[in-house]
Amino acid sequence: MSNSTSYIAPLNTEVLLDEATNENLYFNLIEQINKDFNLANESIDLPQDIQPEELKNELHEKIYRLIQYKFAEYLNLLYIVDVPEDQIKKLDGSDIAELAKQVAFLILKREWMKVWFRNKYQ
Incomplete structure (x- = not known):
């Protein structure tokens, strides 16, 4: 993707983190x-030297705890990050661990999009 000029949403967390790493972002x-x-x-205070797998786990844990214990704060976070509401509504909330993962x-996709565009167009 590093030579492409249009943003392509990654298919999963691993692809996203690989792209971010490969593009030095x-x-x-x-x-x-x-x-x-x-x-x-x-x-969330992620250290700069956090490994991609750890980042994925930390984010998943944080979201899981917010859904379980601080739902209003979870909704506020989604608003601040600017995760599209229609994407959230499509998720199945019956399994909280799976929901938190999704x-x-x-969140990662939205944050990556912000970083990618800022890098390409600044």
């Missing part, structure tokens, strides 16, 4: 996630 992605979570008053991916 992984640290920017971490910064963006930290920034938006702080804006939502739900600090929402974590939607």
Whole structure:
């Protein structure tokens, strides 16, 4: 993707994190996630040297806890990150762990889009 000029949404978390790493934008992605979570008053404080697998797990855990115990804050976070509401509504909420995983991916996708566009058009 590094030579392409149009944004293509990654199919899953692994592809997304590979793209971010390959385009040398992984640290920017971490910064963006930290920034938006702080804006939502739900600090996640991901270290710059966090490995992609750890990042995925941390994000999943954080979203899971927000859904379980702080639902209003979870909704606020989705608003701050700007995850499209129609994408959230399509998810099956019957299994909270699976829902948290899917929402974590939607958040990652949105954060990656912000980083990608900022990099391409600044």
